[in-house]
Amino acid sequence: MVEIRVERSLRAQARRTFARRPWSTAVRRVFPQVADAVYAVVSVWISSTMLHNWPDPHGYWRPADTWAYALIALVYLPLAVRRRAPVAVLVGTASCTLCYFTLGYYHVVVVCGLGLAFYTVAALCPRRVVAKCAAVSLLVLLWGTRLAEPGIGPLSVVFVTVMVAVVWVTGDRSRRLAERGEQLAALTEQLRLEQEEKARRAVIAERMRTARELHDVIAHHVSVISVQTGLAGYVFTSDPRTARKALDVIAGSAHEAMAEMRRMLVVLREGLEGAPEGTRGEDEEAGARAEAKGAGEGEEAGDHDAPPGLGRLDRLTRRVRAAGVPVDVRITGSPFPLPPGVDLCAYRVIQEALTNVMKHAPTAHASVTVHYDESAVRVVVADDGREPVPARPVTGSAAHGLIGMRERAGAYGGTVTAGPGPRGGFEVGLMLPVPRGG
Numbered sequence: 001m002v003e004i005r006v007e008r009s010l011r012a013q014a015r016r017t018f019a020r021r022p023w024s025t026a027v028r029r030v031f032p033q034v035a036d037a038v039y040a041v042v043s044v045w046i047s048s049t050m051l052h053n054w055p056d057p058h059g060y061w062r063p064a065d066t067w068a069y070a071l072i073a074l075v076y077l078p079l080a081v082r083r084r085a086p087v088a089v090l091v092g093t094a095s096c097t098l099c100y101f102t103l104g105y106y107h108v109v110v111v112c113g114l115g116l117a118f119y120t121v122a123a124l125c126p127r128r129v130v131a132k133c134a135a136v137s138l139l140v141l142l143w144g145t146r147l148a149e150p151g152i153g154p155l156s157v158v159f160v161t162v163m164v165a166v167v168w169v170t171g172d173r174s175r176r177l178a179e180r181g182e183q184l185a186a187l188t189e190q191l192r193l194e195q196e197e198k199a200r201r202a203v204i205a206e207r208m209r210t211a212r213e214l215h216d217v218i219a220h221h222v223s224v225i226s227v228q229t230g231l232a233g234y235v236f237t238s239d240p241r242t243a244r245k246a247l248d249v250i251a252g253s254a255h256e257a258m259a260e261m262r263r264m265l266v267v268l269r270e271g272l273e274g275a276p277e278g279t280r281g282e283d284e285e286a287g288a289r290a291e292a293k294g295a296g297e298g299e300e301a302g303d304h305d306a307p308p309g310l311g312r313l314d315r316l317t318r319r320v321r322a323a324g325v326p327v328d329v330r331i332t333g334s335p336f337p338l339p340p341g342v343d344l345c346a347y348r349v350i351q352e353a354l355t356n357v358m359k360h361a362p363t364a365h366a367s368v369t370v371h372y373d374e375s376a377v378r379v380v381v382a383d384d385g386r387e388p389v390p391a392r393p394v395t396g397s398a399a400h401g402l403i404g405m406r407e408r409a410g411a412y413g414g415t416v417t418a419g420p421g422p423r424g425g426f427e428v429g430l431m432l433p434v435p436r437g438g
Helices: 002-053 066-081 086-103 108-124 127-147 153-235 240-271 280-296 310-322 340-360 397-411
Strands: 327-333 366-372 376-383 415-420 426-433
Touching (some): 002 066, 002 108, 066 086, 086 108, 086 127, 127 153, 153 240, 153 310, 310 327, 310 340, 340 366, 340 376, 340 397, 340 426, 397 426
Parallel strands (some): 327 366
16 A cells, blocks of 8 residues: 555656646746847847937047947847856957947946846856956946046946946855755755655565565465365364364464455555654554554454454464474563564564474474563574474575564564574574563
């Protein structure tokens, strides 16, 4: 269920992202270029109109001619590509503005073009480059102040100096904001990737948990059914009573397997909806609680459909005894209620260990010891089988069983040991930390 929800969420997010991307990306890419081109053309038209209509009764400036209009066009038209080559555009604009001032035309109409070119450099280039461009722009504008009307020359000097400083500060601030925006975009992308990785890990963890549950439920009950089926077939004609007893054990194992499979379906449908994102141990705890809830909603609410835990240890050992393997159970210490996830973990480890005894040492005598102390619960499942313990690493289903046991215990900070027992046979040990106050 978690995997389905995650995949649906990612698909919906992808659809929303790709639905916006084609036109929004194109607009963001094209709009600044179109705006710069429009600004350049409109500025040429406005500046030319101002130059043509500006009154000059005292003859302060040189009359407008073809060179004046050409220089105005050369000042403003390069601004259409100012974002692509800011320094080159500034150099060209400053050179044309210098020529314009030197020829003595009306100076005000070209100031905005040089100011915008310098702003672009300040917003896009490193500060050492901006400092040099600021000096060039200020010198050109100061050269143009000689064309000011009599009496306002000093004021013009102050004005152009302040203008260059303001444009510099404004462009530098814009550059820093753009850098912060890029950093934020990078962090957002990193967060998105981390969330996707978290979702992927959650799906993998859920698959592994489901695989462990399937292995533990199916392997144990199928092993019991297999042993009892062989027994029933062997004594079917010679000992009908034993055959009938074996068939009853088969029916009980099949019914219990179906009940546990139903609980697993409840976990997959409902159990993880309220589970917080976190460690696999938390997921196991939520799954165990969901199993308990599912058991209460089953067809039968009795012991047969109770959620797996140490409370069902007697039923488990009876089933193993019926399969032909004698089992002794010993409880030591002061028993106390275990958290659902820890209780399920202990039960599954005992179940898997006894299943391995039935499969690999069917003539052995098994013992289960559960010890409660102040800070942990310890379980030892041992057998006195005479079968030799293989020297090479365990492979196949037994290896999967040991891996599943260790993964279960590791989810709660516990450990599992497995190997030859001190008196022969095989021994599986489990330690789960459970503080009394937890």
